[in-house]
Every structure is written in C-alpha cells, then in structure tokens.
Amino acid sequence: MLKFIGGFIIGIVILGVVMFFKAGSFMFNEIESPYSVEETAARIQRNIQRLENRGWKLSGLRDPSKAVAASGTNVLPVLLVEACSTKYSAPLLKEDETRLLSILMPCTITVYKKDNGKTYIGLMNSGLMGKMFGEKVGTIMGEVAKDQAEFVKFDPKEPAPPLIKIKPGGGGAGGKDVGGC
Amino acid sequence: MSSPRFKFLFAGALTALLMLSGVVNAKVEEPQAEAKTATPAAETAKKPAKESKSTADHSKFKELDKDFDTGPEVTKACLECHTEAAKQVHNTKHWNWEWVNPQTKQRLGKKHVINNFCTSVQSNQTFCSACHVGYGWSDDSFDFSKEENVDCLVCHDTTGKYKKIPGLSGHPNYKSMEWPPHSGNFRPATDLTKIAQNVGKTSRQTCGACHFFGGGGNAVKHGDLDTSLINPPRYLDVHMETDGLNMTCGDCHLSDSHEVSGSRYAPTAADDKGALIRGSQDERNPTTCVACHGNEPHPKEAKLNHHTDKIACQTCHIPAFARGNLHTKMTWDWSTAGKLDEKGHRIRTKGSEGRDLYDSKKGNFSYERYVIPEYVWFNGNVRFTLFGEKVEGDKVKINDFLGDANDPNARIWPVKVFRGKQPYDIGNETLAVFHTAGKDDAAFWGNYDWDKALAAGMKAMGVEYSGKMKFVETEMSWPITHMVAPKEDALECYQCHKEGGRLAAIQDIYMPGRNNTPIIDKIGWTLALLALIGVLIHGAIRIVSSKRG
DSSP states (O other): OOOHHHHHHHHHHHHHHHHHHHHHHHHHEEESSSSSSSHHHHHHHHHHHHHHGGGGGEEEOOOHHHHHHHHHHHOEEEEEEEEEEHHHHHHHHSSTTTOOOOOOOSSSEEEEETTOOOEEEEOOOOOOOOHHHHHHHHHHHHHHHHHHHHTOOTTTTOOOOOOOOTTTHHHOOTTTTTTOO | OHHHHHHHHHHHHHHHHHHHHHHHTTTOOOOOOOOOOOOOOOOEEEEESSOOOOOGGGGGGGGGGSOSSHHHHHEEEEEESSSHHHHHHHHHHHHHOEEEOOOTEESSSTTTTSSSSOOOTTTTTHGGGSOOOOOOOSSTTOOTTOGGGGGGGHHHBBBSOOOOTSSSSOOSSSSSSEEEESSSOOOOOOOOOHHTTHHHHHHHEEEHHHHHHHTSTTSSSSSSOSSGHHHHHHHHTTTTTTTTOOOOOOSSSEEETTSOOOOOOOOOOOOOOOOOTOOOOOOSSSSHHHHOOOOSSSSOOOHGGGGGGGGGHHHOOOOOBBSSOOEEEEEEEGTTTTOOOOTSOOOOEEOOOEEEEETTEEEEEEEEBOOOOOOEESOOOEEEEEEEEOOOOEESSHHHOOOOTTTTOOEEEEEEEEEEEEEEEETTTTOOOOOOOSTTOHHHHHOOOHHHHHHHHHHTTTOOSSEEEEEEEEEEEEESOOOOOOGGOOGGGGTTTSTTTTTTTOSSSOOOOBBBOHHHHHHHHHHHHHHHHHHHHHHHHHHHHHHOO
C-alpha cells in the first residue's frame, strides 16, 4: 500500500513537471487559418453573429499591435475579436463565488500572423478552465467551448465578409452601447 | 519487474494520463477552408516633409506671372531660365521609359517590359502616361524630342494640387471634371499659375504621386512604397520618420542632370566600396546602404559585419513590408475578369478590409499587410521575359533575379513575389499584350471581349494576334529596399538560424542552427549514449557493492 501511495505521489510530481512546462499550451489552443488576419477575424465575427440564438454578440475588435507600433516598435498583426453571451455571463455574474470569473469576459479570440507568414487563431481552452471551478462553471464553460468551436469553422465557398470595426465596449450583448457582457 | 514496483509505476502513470486526457479532449476543432483577401484605408499627409530653403521665390518671376492654359505653356516659361533642363530630362529613364541593360543586352523600361499587373503600356499610353514626366503621349506618334512636352510640375510641385489624370495623356485637367469617374466629385480646373509660382524640390509627395500608386492604386505594386511613407512614424521607416531624420526620397536617390539614381532594373545588389564621400566623382550608385553606413556598419557586433558578404542589409533590416497599415496586392488573376451580373453590369466586390477582391474589369485579387518577404540570391542582374520571347509551359517567370551562393557579387535579398494569371497567345507562343483602357471598341475595360482587346494590343506591338489564347501563371519579383525598420526590430539570429526559418528557401549554403552534418550528429549521439550507459553501469556497481558491503 505504501508503495502504491508512493507511486501515486511520484505520478503527481511527474504531472506537476509536465504541467509546469506544458500548462500554457493546455490553457490555450492555437489553430492555423487559411485566410489573412483580417479575413480570419471577419469570418469569426460572422460565425459569432450566427450564434445570436445562443446569446452571442460582438462586443469589440482590438488591434494591440497598433499601440506597440505607436510606441515605435514593429510587431506582426494581431486582432482581438471580442464577444459576449449573457446566456453564459449572467449566471456567473449573479453569484459572489463566481463573479471573479468576469475577469475572463468578454470572450476573446485572437487572430495573429507569425514569422512564417501564416495566420493563426488563439482560443482559451474554456472547457478545461471551467472544470477547475466546479460543476456549475464547468457546465457553462463547456457550452462556451462548444460555441467557440463553431466560431472557427469556416466554409471556403462563402465569400469574405467585411471586417466589423466595432469599438471595444461598444455594442455587445444587451443592446447598443451597453458595453459587452 | 516485480509486482509492487509495477503497481507503483502504474499508479503514477495512470494519474498523469487521466488528468492529461481531459486536457487533450478539451481542444477545439480545426477550421477547414481556404481563400484569401484583405484590405486598407487610405492615409493622408498631415504635415509637409521639409521646409523649403530655396534662394529663389518663383512667385516673383515675371515669366510665371501669367495665365497658363496648358502644361506645355508652363514648361516653355520654365525653360526661359532653366535652359538645359528639358534636354537633361530627355536623357532620363523617367522620360524615355527605356533602358538597355549592358549585362543582358535586354531593352527594358516601361515601354518594353510586360508585367503581371496591367501587363503593358503599349496601346494604353493615354492612361499609363499619367505617370510619364511629359505631356501628350497617347500613341507612337508622341514627339520625345520636343522640349515643351516635358512636365516640370509633376516633380516640382509643392502645393499638392497638381494631378495628372489617367486618360488625359499625361495632362492634368485644365477644366473642372468629375473624378474619379461616376463618383459625383468634381476636381476644379488645375491652377497652373499658382502651381508654377510655387515649384520647389522634389518631395515624398511628388515622387509618391506615381511610385506609391504603381499597379493602379495605393500600395498595390511594390509593397514597400505607399502613402504611409509621406508621414512615417519611426517603426515604419527609421530614415524617413517625420520627427526623426526626416529624409526624403531624394536624399538617397541623388540625381545628376535630372537622372535619378537607384533603379529597379539594375539595382546594386552588393556594395563593398564603403561610404561615398561627398563630391566624389565616383560613377558608383549612391543609392545603397553602404554609401552612407560604410562596409562595417555594426561597430559593437562584429559578427554581424561578417554577414555582409552574403546578406543584403535589407534582409535583416526590413523584417516585413507593407507595414504602414496599407495592404499590398499579392495576386492578380486576369482569367476571371469579364464576369457581369444578370443585368450585364460590372461586378465589384470587396475583401474583409475593404480592398477590391473582384472586379469585372480586372479579375480576382488578394492583398496582405506585414508581408514576410521571400528571399533570393541576387547579383544585381535581372533577366526579363520580354514580349516576343517564346514561352513554354503554364508557368512563366516574368523576371529572374540572377546570382547564387558562389557568385561573389550576389547577396541574399528580400523580395516581394507577385503572382498572377495573364493572357498568353497560343499561336505566337508569347505572353500576350492587350488593350485595356480607352473609349474605343477594343478596350477590354469597355467591352470585356478578350479577342478584340488582344488583337488591338498585339497589333500595337507589331504582331498579329493568333486568335487563340489561354491564361498562364506568372511570377514577378520586386526587390524590397524601403521601409527600413529601427535597428531594434531587425531580424534576430534565430529567425534564420533554425529549421524552417526565414531563409528556408536558400539551400545552397551551410547555416549553423539550420543545417547539420549527419556523421557529426551520429558521433555526438553515440558519445552521449555511451556516457549514459557508463553512468548506469557505474550506478549499478555502486548499489551492488553497497548491498554486499
């Protein structure tokens, strides 16, 4: 029995080491996109709008690379697509125990270019993160994860939509200028 | 392995696996698809590039104190004082659009080269001559020897009000006219007197009036030249930064007798002659990095200087092009041109950023910003596929940058490779020239009839169209040499010195970090394995000895 417990503890240690080096890649998913940064972001925006029946609304589009450029440094393009669904945010914001998770709102999907010239999409691994906060949050975040998977499904037969340059904090779920979640 | 030990390991492995499986399953699906597009938003100048320090106030010259009806009248007035100016201009590439490469003996210049944008000037001079430094070039009858045909204002205007309109054979509009066509906006008649009285040095605006708009629009052709360079911030161009060095085009592209140095037909790929001393009678091209920065430009990083015999400065110091938030055109597919809607009207669609994705007149495009260049060996010689050359296959290199690793004059250069599909005359086995713009029946942009457009274009080239055409894939390379980033943003070592790095396409040199020598790798790994075995044996002996002892 002692040896079994010892093995268990060593397993935890091994896991700890693995997590230390790999935790970042577990928390976030990176997917290559066949489109340019702008078109990828625009297609994600269109997909988000199509999930309006699940409460999703666009709540912003940020370009953090512009701020860096303004400070005099070159960085490859990055666009942050922000969206929110009150269907998921409401139950989390309602309870004192989960209100802290507002730090994850609005849901942000990043689209960026890498040095190889290709475009990538970065998503938070909502399903996994949710599991860390108990059953209720796990269930909600699991639903968010399913919707996120829909956000990044693209149909090449569909023409490129225009990029919606919505100001962060403008629009969003709840109506015009309510400010996101 | 004993049973308790197996349980011990199994428990540990199982714990890890169970927790990891949740992580793996939580990953999202990958997207499918393909396609491309992008777009921009035009930028405008905010402040003048430099204050004039001229000793002449042209508004005080009586020769210019009159009403001018046409551009040539202004030129005549200019020539009353600048008696030799037109003769000088007549000897330049900007005037002749023609240049013979002494190395390849090819006759180049806009008059002769076919590209994969609008393809050819021939038969389209009325429109293309909006970027000619002359007045009246509409066909082969244009008199290149007439001095008053030189357009002084296009380079020397300082008001920003002088604009040569496509379709007017190099003239500005002398009467109020709707521009762009069908836009409802009217340009007032050009005030030639005011412009003539305010001439000055060339500027980013005057050079940019053509060079920023090559290929038919802002940022379209070159990738490293667009209107973001009129007022560039530091990150975009460390030399031209308005609040910094504030250099203009002419500071590098020094001119002599109106001939401007620095040519894309024969660039200086490798310059090891050191800094160019002012007043030097050297015939060398002054428009190189070395001409100012010298042969050893990295005083603190000697290792970087060792790269200069293989790497062009631009390769590291221009990490990407089209960095001014304007998308540059990357592909042009003429084969889809000519589609009309149900009512027979022209179709135009926009990409995600608002730039043209499809146009009935021109076909399909794609655009991109912050483009990572492709890299090639380049010794300064460019060989073009010219009209009349027999071309085989469905892929054509419009130009070929010559050089390789063994060529002492070659350096690795960044290039924009522009890819397209364009007409090919099957019978003549050549790239085809077609008539695009004009009010005549043969212009493709009017009637969308390839056969008529090709017949007119080929006739202008002195060849009869065979009547059979197809579209071939073409590639054209453009050296990247503008939009120099601050030194902090130059490429890092690892961006090239790794597998799949920036120079992945350059395979004829050894690069530490990227290339390996299999035999050395094998020896190294064998030694490492032997060391591990030695450690294990040593450890085992120690354990056995301790139990015995």
